Amino acid sequence: MLKIENLHVRVDDKPILKGISLDIRPGEVHAIMGPNGSGKSTLSHVLAGRAGYEVTDGTVSYLGRNLLEMKPEERAREGVFLAFQYPVEIAGVSNIYLLKAALNAIRKHRGLSEVDAMDFLKLVKEKIKAVNLDEQFLYRGVNEGFSGGEKKRNEILQMAVLEPSLCILDETDSGLDIDALKLVADGVNALRSADRSFILVTHYQRLLNYIKPDQVHVLAHGRIMKSGDASLALELEKKGYGWVDQLTSAGA
Amino acid sequence: MSATAKTLDKLIKKDYAPGFVTDLEADTLPPGLNEDVIRAISAKKNEPEFMLEWRLEAYRHWLNMEEPTWAFVHYGPVDYQAISYYSAPKSQEQPKSLDEVDPKLLETYNKLGIPLYEQERLAGVAIDAVFDSVSVATTFKEKLAAAGVIFCSMSEAIQNHPDLVRQYLGSVVPPGDNFFAALNSAVFSDGSFVYIPKGVRCPMELSTYFRINAAKTGQFERTLIIAEDSSYVSYLEGCTAPMRDENQLHAAVVELVALDNAEIKYSTVQNWYPGDEEGRGGIYNFVTKRGDCRGRKSKISWTQVETGSAITWKYPSCILRGDESVGEFYSVAVTNHCQQADTGTKMIHLGKNTRSTIISKGISAGRAQNSYRGLVKILKSAENARNYTQCDSLLIGDRCGAHTFPYIEVKQPTAQVEHEASTSKISEDQLFFCMQRGLSAEDAVSMIVNGFCKQVFKELPMEFAVEAQALLGISLEGSVG
Numbered sequence: 087m088l089k090i091e092n093l094h095v096r097v098d099d100k101p102i103l104k105g106i107s108l109d110i111r112p113g114e115v116h117a118i119m120g121p122n123g124s125g126k127s128t129l130s131h132v133l134a135g136r137a138g139y140e141v142t143d144g145t146v147s148y149l150g151r152n153l154l155e156m157k158p159e160e161r162a163r164e165g166v167f168l169a170f171q172y173p174v175e176i177a178g179v180s181n182i183y184l185l186k187a188a189l190n191a192i193r194k195h196r197g198l199s200e201v202d203a204m205d206f207l208k209l210v211k212e213k214i215k216a217v218n219l220d221e222q223f224l225y226r227g228v229n230e231g232f233s234g235g236e237k238k239r240n241e242i243l244q245m246a247v248l249e250p251s252l253c254i255l256d257e258t259d260s261g262l263d264i265d266a267l268k269l270v271a272d273g274v275n276a277l278r279s280a281d282r283s284f285i286l287v288t289h290y291q292r293l294l295n296y297i298k299p300d301q302v303h304v305l306a307h308g309r310i311m312k313s314g315d316a317s318l319a320l321e322l323e324k325k326g327y328g329w330v331d332q333l334t335s336a337g338a
Numbered sequence: 339m340s341a342t343a344k345t346l347d348k349l350i351k352k353d354y355a356p357g358f359v360t361d362l363e364a365d366t367l368p369p370g371l372n373e374d375v376i377r378a379i380s381a382k383k384n385e386p387e388f389m390l391e392w393r394l395e396a397y398r399h400w401l402n403m404e405e406p407t408w409a410f411v412h413y414g415p416v417d418y419q420a421i422s423y424y425s426a427p428k429s430q431e432q433p434k435s436l437d438e439v440d441p442k443l444l445e446t447y448n449k450l451g452i453p454l455y456e457q458e459r460l461a462g463v464a465i466d467a468v469f470d471s472v473s474v475a476t477t478f479k480e481k482l483a484a485a486g487v488i489f490c491s492m493s494e495a496i497q498n499h500p501d502l503v504r505q506y507l508g509s510v511v512p513p514g515d516n517f518f519a520a521l522n523s524a525v526f527s528d529g530s531f532v533y534i535p536k537g538v539r540c541p542m543e544l545s546t547y548f549r550i551n552a553a554k555t556g557q558f559e560r561t562l563i564i565a566e567d568s569s570y571v572s573y574l575e576g577c578t579a580p581m582r583d584e585n586q587l588h589a590a591v592v593e594l595v596a597l598d599n600a601e602i603k604y605s606t607v608q609n610w611y612p613g614d615e616e617g618r619g620g621i622y623n624f625v626t627k628r629g630d631c632r633g634r635k636s637k638i639s640w641t642q643v644e645t646g647s648a649i650t651w652k653y654p655s656c657i658l659r660g661d662e663s664v665g666e667f668y669s670v671a672v673t674n675h676c677q678q679a680d681t682g683t684k685m686i687h688l689g690k691n692t693r694s695t696i697i698s699k700g701i702s703a704g705r706a707q708n709s710y711r712g713l714v715k716i717l718k719s720a721e722n723a724r725n726y727t728q729c730d731s732l733l734i735g736d737r738c739g740a741h742t743f744p745y746i747e748v749k750q751p752t753a754q755v756e757h758e759a760s761t762s763k764i765s766e767d768q769l770f771f772c773m774q775r776g777l778s779a780e781d782a783v784s785m786i787v788n789g790f791c792k793q794v795f796k797e798l799p800m801e802f803a804v805e806a807q808a809l810l811g812i813s814l815e816g817s818v819g
Contacts, residue, residue: 134774137766162776170774174767178789184775187785191776227789244775 087112087283088133088153088252093144095125095132102128104308105144110252115284117294119319120305121327126287127171129305130256133285134168135161148252162188163195165251169241169258176228181240184228185210185247192248213246216276218269235266242273253277254285259293271296291323306330366425366555371418373397376524379424383493383527386500396513396523403517409680410709410741411649413585413622421587423525425555478542485541487571488533492560495531502533506564510593510630510657518589518624518651522558526591529559534569534600543799545574548590556587563593565600567633572603574802585613585648590625598633598660603641605798606654607806610646612813615704617676620648627654631663631689639666640683641797643806645813648677653711655684658692658720665694668794670806672787672813673706673738682712682729682743687720687753698729699791702738703814709741716753723753731761732790734783734814784811 088110095103102125110116120126132139133146135158146153153161176184190200201209214221217239229237238258245253255274259267274284274297286293294302294316302318303310311330312318322329367378376397380390405416482489488499496503513523530546548559565571588610594602604627613620623646629638640654650673656665667683685694694714702708708731716723731740742759764786772782788795788807795803 134770136770158770158773159776159778162774168774170771172767174765174771176768176771176786176789177762178792179785180789183785183789184772187777187781188772188775191778191781195776248775 089147094142096140113280114300117286117299117302124305125308167250169255171257173237175230182224217243234261256287291319294319369422399514400520411678421556486535492529519626522589522591526558526560529561532563534565534571536566538569540571547576559590561592564595567597568599570601575606592627594629596636599635601637603639606642608644612646613648615675623647623650625652630657634660635662637664641668644671650679652681657686659688661689662691667696668797669698670791670794672701673708675704677706680709682710684713687716687723690721692723694725696727700731703734705737707739711743713745716748718749725755727757729759733763
């Protein structure tokens with residue numbers, strides 16, 4: 087699905103990622119954990135194609151194609167989805183309008199016709215129920231006046247409607263209370279399938295109580311210091327990020 | 339410049355689709371303005387004596403007036419002697435019906451998407467088409483006549499309804515009102531005339547389509563709409579011009595009169611040629627539009643979508659004279675490249691319990707300057723008058739400007755006046771978010787801008803709303819930055 091090799095990224099001439107390698111196979115869930123400033127969000131943004139990041143070395147291949155050569159909208163249409171840490175508000179553009187425009191852009195890219203209005207409404211109403219948002223959120227401006235938790239659930243709604251192949255969740259759990267966290271986790275678990283992969287970027291272990299990862303990677307100082315199975319997250323929680331600093335090189 | 343900014347920048351570069359020229363033989367007066375020119379225009383139109391006198395008086399007034407300089411727009415001096423004040427397609431002197439209209443003209447309007455043939459009944463819109471200085475066709479005349487509605491060119495109205503013209507022309511915008519209105523009064527060559535009799539709800543939307551074709555000419559049309567007691571009319575106006583390197587002057591006057599319980603809804607989609615990316619060419623759009631809510635409980639509503647013109651100087655206003663009368667102004671003004679717009683409204687409250695609403699949305703991209711200028715004036719007589727004003731500006735890129743000049747004058751203590759304003763910018767975050775959901779930068783900008791303008795678009799008649807949205811997308815193409 088996604089193969090990252092020796093990825094080096096700079097922001098404003100400052101090296102942030104210093105040689106990341108990851109191999110994510112279809113159906114797998116990888117958690118990337120790390121302290122603030124370790125480069126977690128940079129990794130998410132580079133994968134999604136945000137401007138302002140300079141790749142100085144390394145390769146990223148997605149479904150056999152060079153991901154780094156693709157424009158952001160092309161990545162999205164090919165099935166790369168980023169759930170944002172801070173979803174933006176777009177006043178006056180209704181949620182349902184955005185969802186439909188996005189779905190149709192993706193369908194068009196795949197040579198499909200535009201979605202039928204009635205089918206679409208049915209689909210969206212079904213998906214919004216799953217994230218426990220009221221239907222009225224469909225008709226409000228995108229994230230306009232939403233609470234933090236509502237914004238995050240709205241991201242999961244978009245993910246559920248667009249059905250991407252690679253889902254990157256950038257600290258989706260941050261700032262959520264336990265109920266909202268469960269809803270987000272349920273949303274992700276419902277989407278898990280043999281041909282869909284996930285990257286969960288998170289600061290805390292608690293999200294992983296609800297979404298069981300296949301692999302956990304600990305990121306610090308722009309490098310993956312240690313990789314392991316789900317138990318690594320628990321170990322990390324117990325020992326704290328200070329423990330990671332004592333590790334000298336990428337383990338596992 | 340970031341990658342998103344580059345995409346945005348590319349977006350701004352855009353062709354002006356209506357920019358073609360129709361090759362027609364024209365009857366054009368030589369450039370220059372003096373009393374003989376005015377006499378010639380009046381003679382060509384075979385006008386009654388009172389019209390010639392009216393024009394000459396306006397002209398003499400104009401000679402003593404100065405071009406206004408208070409607007410926040412900058413342009414070189416206009417040489418009023420270099421402009422031709424009359425141009426008409428030669429084959430087009432007096433068409434009796436559509437069959438007599440020059441096929442080249444019909445083709446022009448077809449290219450612009452204006453269906454003139456009556457078989458396009460589905461559109462349900464009666465159209466008066468003004469090509470350079472003269473009106474070439476008014477459709478649906480018979481159906482309107484059956485309802486008692488008069489919808490014709492101004493020239494015809496002067497011939498066939500001189501009393502109405504004499505009574506109302508200049509009663510809202512007097513000939514000496516301002517520099518451009520005086521000029522228009524002296525030289526106007528055509529325009530549309532609408533009269534809705536008492537108690538009649540006009541059975542269809544009325545529409546005028548203005549087209550400047552000839553080079554080095556000005557267009558000075560004059561529109562007069564009279565709505566008698568308890569009548570209703572919705573009127574649409576559209577405009578385009580060919581692409582030319584020189585600037586062309588468009589100085590129109592629109593007068594609306596609403597009597598007791600009458601309602602006039604006036605919508606404009608203005609798409610005059612805006613000039614090229616470097617600011618060469620384009621139309622100077624210096625227009626006076628004013629509505630007089632003369633009757634009790636009358637209502638006048640202006641909706642405008644301004645995407646064209648190199649320079650726009652335009653303040654569609656309402657005089658709320660009748661008690662409980664209502665004035666509305668909904669505006670979207672888009673400026674891109676080197677366009678400059680100074681536009682807004684005046685709401686003059688005279689009657690008791692009068693209400694006005696102003697919703698203005700200014701969008702600025704490229705190196706454009708976009709100003710909102712509005713006056714809310716509540717006189718001593720206007721007890722319990724109310725106004726609500728909201729003006730929002732949206733900036734695209736970092737080289738454009740948005741300005742707001744609100745004037746509020748209140749002489750009546752029971753009045754309530756509210757003013758809200760905001761300025762925002764399409765952020766890189768918003769664009770990246772939309773692109774991450776699969777939208778192109780163009781579609782993202784168009785979606786965000788349309789969302790910003792929604793409040794105004796919903797005031798437009800359906801078929802115009804679609805056109806306005808499409809136009810907005812085109813105007814902002816290449817604007818992201």
